[in-house]
Amino acid sequence: QVQLVESGGGLVHTGGSLRLSCAASDRTFASSAMGWFRQAPGKERRFVAAIRWSVDQTFYADSVKGRFTISGDGAKNTVYLQMNSLKPEDTAVYYCAAGRYYRGEYSRPGEYDYWGQGTQVTVSS
8 A cells, every 4th residue: 555655844934945745655656757736725636746757857836836846756755845935825735646657647636546644834924
C-alpha cells in the first residue's frame, strides 16, 4: 500500500515562506508525475504544481508561478514545494499526489492514484 506523507505546513504572515515535503513509500514515481493540489474551505481541490522527474518537467498554476517551486529527489521518492511571497489567498489544505503512470493531465486530480492526508497552510494578513 503506497503512502504519501506530507509535512511542513503551518501559519505564516503575508510575504513569508514555507516548504512542504511529501515522502512516498513503497514505489518510485520517477517515470510518472507527482503533484500538489490545494483546497480552501468551501472550494474545490485545485492544481498547484507538478513534476515529472524522468523528463525534467515542472508545471505550475498561474496563481503561483514565480512564487512557488516544485522539486524532487527521485532516489528518495520525495517531492518538495517551496512557497515564497505567500498571500492570504494561498491559505488552504495542501495535498500531495502521485500517479502510477503519466496520463498527460497533470493538472487534473484524475491523473493521480495516490493522495496524502493533507497539510494546513494558513497565511495571515
